[in-house]
Amino acid sequence: MRNAKRARPHFRLDESLLTGLPPFSKLDSRQIREILDQASARRYDEGSAVFEEGRSAERFFMLLDGYIRVVRISPSGEQVIVMHIPGGQLFGIAKALGHTTYPATAVTAAESLALSWPTRLWDTFVAQYEGFSTETYKTVGTRLGEMNNRIMEMATQQVEQRIANAILRLVNQTGRKVEGGIEIDFPITRQDLSEMTGSTLHTVSRTLSGWEKHGLISSGRKRITVCDPHRLVLLSGATG
DNA sequence: ACATTAATTATGT
């Protein structure tokens, strides 16, 4: 039966969701409780936007499970994939960068689960939760370093090496062991790889086919597993 | 050393 409208049922989020995650690892269970009671949880289908570039940063997020694809669109309409964020990390933390709007769009690369809080809570989180700010600045620093490396790659390396580096990054961050190698844990297309490397899906397809022929990787539709990481590193590294 | 264009085939609902 269709019942009367009622307020969103208040699910008590389990404390184990946050305990152990770096930004919260130093907190006692009372503090975790506090934080969880102010959070809202939401599930996202694959490919749905969590927030969009330019929009006011109303909330910040903790990705509990799944993967976030950070995306920007050029004025001419081409998409660029800035990076991927795995579960267990904060994202949409515009406030940490001194922004009031989101600097990029966040799309789920797989079905995902995220907590979020109103951005007005950011300062109190920083002020009263030990380790929160230092840990978040660590992740900001890590991401900055990655983007830094990407800039170098873009400027100096050829497409094949950039693709190799992109895949290695994904494998390091999201790789899960399967028989015969390490698989990228979420669906990824040649188009995606091209948007990460400033290339085209055709070039990506050709290079991947070549690698597959030589046993470096194996791939199906939207799936890539690295069989020989070592040789891939050789390809990606100093001029071959 | 790569993009573009185009045609063809494979794969998932």
Place this chain on the structure above:
DNA sequence: ACATAATTAATGT
């Protein structure tokens, strides 16, 4: 059956 992904060859800068 249909849409989306991937491959492959030919041609262009």
